[in-house]
Amino acid sequence: MKIVILTGAGISAESGIATFRDSGGLWEGHSIEAVATPAGYAANPARVLDFYNQRRAAARAARPNPAHLALAALQKAPQHQVTLVTQNVDDLHERAGSDPVIHMHGALSGALCAACGVRAPAPQVMQPHDPCPDCARPAMRPDIVWFGEIPLHMDAIEAALRSADLFVAIGTSGNVYPAAGFAQMARWSGARTLELNLASSANADDFDERREGPASVLVPQWVA
Numbered sequence: 001m002k003i004v005i006l007t008g009a010g011i012s013a014e015s016g017i018a019t020f021r022d023s024g025g026l027w028e029g030h031s032i033e034a035v036a037t038p039a040g041y042a043a044n045p046a047r048v049l050d051f052y053n054q055r056r057a058a059a060r061a062a063r064p065n066p067a068h069l070a071l072a073a074l075q076k077a078p079q080h081q082v083t084l085v086t087q088n089v090d091d092l093h094e095r096a097g098s099d100p101v102i103h104m105h106g107a108l109s110g111a112l113c114a115a116c117g118v119r120a121p122a123p124q125v126m127q128p129h130d131p132c133p134d135c136a137r138p139a140m141r142p143d144i145v146w147f148g149e150i151p152l153h154m155d156a157i158e159a160a161l162r163s164a165d166l167f168v169a170i171g172t173s174g175n176v177y178p179a180a181g182f183a184q185m186a187r188w189s190g191a192r193t194l195e196l197n198l199a200s201s202a203n204a205d206d207f208d209e210r211r212e213g214p215a216s217v218l219v220p221q222w223v224a
C-alpha cells in the first residue's frame with residue numbers, strides 16, 4: 001500500500017519537546033512574528049538564534065518515543081511504500097531509524113547562508129554573523145522555514161499525495177498551511193484519510209477516520 005504520513009509537534013510531545021499551541025506551548029513563550037519570520041530575524045537575529053539554540057538543546061536531550069519507533073518499523077515493511085513527511089524540526093524520526101524523512105519546515109541540524117544559499121550542518125550554538133563556509137559572508141541562519149517562506153520538498157510531497165492509497169496525520173493541529181491542506185489533497189486523489197491525535201484538529205472533517213489518544217499508544221496500535 002502507498003502510505004503518506006504527516007507528523008506534527010504532537011508526536012514529539014511525549015519525548016518532552018513542547019508543542020506550539022498546547023498550554024505552555026512554544027508560542028506562549030514567544031510571538032510567532034518575533035522568532036519565526038524573516039522580519040523577526042532581521043529585527044533581532046540574536047533573539048531568534050537564541051530561540052533555536054534552546055530548541056536544538058531540547059531536541060538533543062530528548063529521546064524517540066514508541067510512536068517514532070513504530071513508524072520506523074512500518075517504513076521497513078516490504079509490503080508498504082511509506083512517505084514520511086514531518087513539520088517538526090527535531091531529529092527524533094531519524095534517531096528512531098526512519099529514513100528518509102522529509103522535513104518540509106527544515107531542521108535544527110541545518111544552517112543556511114542567506115547570502116549565497118549554501119547549506120551546512122548547524123553548530124550546537126549559532127551566533128549572529130557566523131561566517132558562511134563557502135562565501136565567507138556573515139549570513140548563516142537556521143535552515144528553518146519561517147512563516148511567509150516556501151516550504152521545502154513540495155514537489156515530492158505533492159507527487160506522493162497524488163498517488164497515495166492512505167494518508168495519515170499524527171499529532172498535528174491542522175492550523176498551518178500548506179501542511180493542513182494535505183489531507184484534502186490526498187482525498188481528492190482517492191486516498192483514505194486517518195487522523196491519530198490527542199484532540200480533534202482544525203481540519204478534522206477532512207478525515208474518513210479519527211482516533212483520539214496519545215501518539216505513543218495510538219501509533220504502535222495502528223501499525224501492529
Ligand SMILES: CC(C)NC(=O)[C@H](Cc1c[nH]c2ccccc12)NC(=O)[C@H](CCCC/N=C(/NCCC(=O)O)S[C@H]1O[C@H](COP(=O)(O)OP(=O)(O)OC[C@H]2O[C@@H](n3cnc4c(N)ncnc43)[C@H](O)[C@@H]2O)[C@@H](O)[C@H]1O)NC(=O)OCc1ccccc1
Pocket residue numbers: 007008009010011013014019020021022025036087088089105144145146147148149150151154170171172173174175176177178179196197198199200201213214215216
Ligand atoms: C498560522 C497560519 C494561519 N499561517 C500559515 O499557515 C502561513 C500563511 C498561510 C499560507 N497559506 C495559508 C492559507 C490560509 C491561512 C494562512 C496561510 N503559512 C506559511 O507561512 C507557510 C510556512 C509555514 C511554516 C512555518 N514554520 C513552521 N515551523 C518551523 C519553525 C519552527 O518550528 O520554529 S510552522 C510550525 O507550526 C506548526 C505547528 O503545528 P503542529 O505541529 O500541528 O503543532 P501544534 O502545537 O499546533 O499542535 C499539536 C497537536 O498535537 C496534538 N497532541 C499534543 N500532544 C499529543 C500526543 N501526546 N499525542 C498525539 N497528539 C498530541 C494536539 O492535540 C495538537 O492537535 C507546524 O507546522 C510547525 O512546523 N508558507 C507558505 O504558505 O508559503 C507560501 C506557499 C505555500 C505553498 C506552496 C508554495 C508557497
